[in-house]
Amino acid sequence: MASHFSDKQTYQKDFDSKAYLEMYYAAEKGHLIKDEYLKFILKNLFNTFTSGMGCKGNLLIDIGTGPTIYQLLSACESFKEIIATDYTDRNRQELETWLKKEPGAFDWSSVVKSVCELEGDREKWAEKEEKLRRTVAQVLKCDVTEKNPLDPLVLPQADCLLTCLCLEGACKDQDTFCCALRNISSLLKPGGHLVMGGVLGSDMYMVGEKPFSVLSIDKEFLEKAVSDGGYVVEKFEVQPRSDMTGFHLARHNAAFFVLARKMSLK
Ligand SMILES: Cc1nn(C[C@](C)(O)C(=O)N2CCN(c3cccc4cnccc34)CC2)cc1-c1ccccc1
Numbered sequence: 001m002a003s004h005f006s007d008k009q010t011y012q013k014d015f016d017s018k019a020y021l022e023m024y025y026a027a028e029k030g031h032l033i034k035d036e037y038l039k040f041i042l043k044n045l046f047n048t049f050t051s052g053m054g055c056k057g058n059l060l061i062d063i064g065t066g067p068t069i070y071q072l073l074s075a076c077e078s079f080k081e082i083i084a085t086d087y088t089d090r091n092r093q094e095l096e097t098w099l100k101k102e103p104g105a106f107d108w109s110s111v112v113k114s115v116c117e118l119e120g121d122r123e124k125w126a127e128k129e130e131k132l133r134r135t136v137a138q139v140l141k142c143d144v145t146e147k148n149p150l151d152p153l154v155l156p157q158a159d160c161l162l163t164c165l166c167l168e169g170a171c172k173d174q175d176t177f178c179c180a181l182r183n184i185s186s187l188l189k190p191g192g193h194l195v196m197g198g199v200l201g202s203d204m205y206m207v208g209e210k211p212f213s214v215l216s217i218d219k220e221f222l223e224k225a226v227s228d229g230g231y232v233v234e235k236f237e238v239q240p241r242s243d244m245t246g247f248h249l250a251r252h253n254a255a256f257f258v259l260a261r262k263m264s265l266k
Pocket of ligand 1: 007032088143214
């Protein structure tokens with residue numbers, strides 16, 4: 001049980017990206033493969049990015065990408081350029097290894113095939129992987145607790161911000177969460193979309209034998225945080241968790257998906 005907050009130094013030192021990927025995303029046995037979270041998020045990302053909801057443009061920045069690429073598979077059909085970001089060196093290294101098809105890269109093919117099935121042709125999984133590799137232009141360091149999360153870089157504002165399973169893991173309390181949301185919002189154009197997925201009612205998750213803390217949030221808090229953060233909520237889906245088999249590994253009672261539009265200044 002994570003009895004204390006897992007801060008960024010803890011992530012940098014103790015978060016084992018490879019052990020995490022095997023535990024949560026390995027074909028058939030990965031905990032999130034079996035859990036409803038991944039199916040729920042992939043379906044919502046597919047609907048958002050490839051079914052004419054107007055979520056498309058030049059630049060999408062993914063905040064807190066972790067070592068995973070599942071969240072980018074539909075987005076790469078609707079954005080010319082994707083920038084992936086994360087706090088820890090090992091997460092960014094894991095992403096670079098997959099993007100460059102280097103030895104030891106994690107095998108995402110079963111998840112890629114699932115997204116291709118949603119998009120209508122499961123056999124196009126190899127082309128999909130190459131399209132994603134061509135679309136991810138950079139993998140940058142980010143820290144959502146900084147006013148400019150990409151400091152010292154100053155980028156043009158993005159057309160879309162994507163963030164999955166990040167803020168609830170990175171923030172120690174609700175005030176920090178709201179502040180981090182404002183920080184990342186500075187990276188988004190007015191009128192641009194925020195796409196956020198994650199978990200409600202969690203307090204921790206395990207990576208190997210190590211517990212990592214999670215800020216427990218509920219729908220009401222999240223809805224208020226996004227609205228107070230200067231957004232109009234366009235879609236808010238919650239999927240209560242039914243399968244409690246992996247309860248001890250990554251405790252949460254629901255998955256959420258939010259699509260919101262950043263209000264223009266005028
Ligand atoms: C499964 C699963 N995966 N994940 C996401 C994960 C591994 O936590 C992650 O990669 N993250 C978040 C923390 N993050 C960060 C940590 C410190 C500081 C950061 C500063 N800026 C940006 C990011 C920072 C780095 C990216 C959460 C769960 C989960 C599922 C169900 C129940 C409970 C948890």
